[in-house]
Amino acid sequence: MSTTRRIFMMTLSAGAAAFSLDALAQAMVDEKDPQPAALGYVAEATRADTKKFPKYAAGQMCSNCVLYQGKATEANAACPLFAGKQVSGKGWCSAWAKKG
Numbered sequence: 001m002s003t004t005r006r007i008f009m010m011t012l013s014a015g016a017a018a019f020s021l022d023a024l025a026q027a028m029v030d031e032k033d034p035q036p037a038a039l040g041y042v043a044e045a046t047r048a049d050t051k052k053f054p055k056y057a058a059g060q061m062c063s064n065c066v067l068y069q070g071k072a073t074e075a076n077a078a079c080p081l082f083a084g085k086q087v088s089g090k091g092w093c094s095a096w097a098k099k100g
Contacts, residue, residue, distance in 0.1 A: 028076065029085045036082065045092035053094045063089035066099045
């Protein structure tokens with residue numbers, strides 16, 4: 001195998017791996033998956049089940065939670081509770097904790 005071809009193949013492999021990781025980071029949390037459902041995650045905070053999760057209060061949402069890993073103005077961002085997936089900035093779950 002020539003050096004040029006070897007470098008090309010390594011570059012191609014690295015690019016494919018980076019693309020795969022980027023694609024995973026872009027996936028949104030599905031409310032129906034077991035972990036989000038157990039935490040009461042909803043993509044729109046106003047739909048939080050207040051009977052099951054009485055801790056919810058108006059104004060709480062992912063974008064103002066300490067776990068939200070993006071700017072408060074970003075529509076979606078990563079959350080360490082849902083590795084490799086993003087949550088809606090307008091969402092909510094029972095792990096919400098005030099940023100500040």
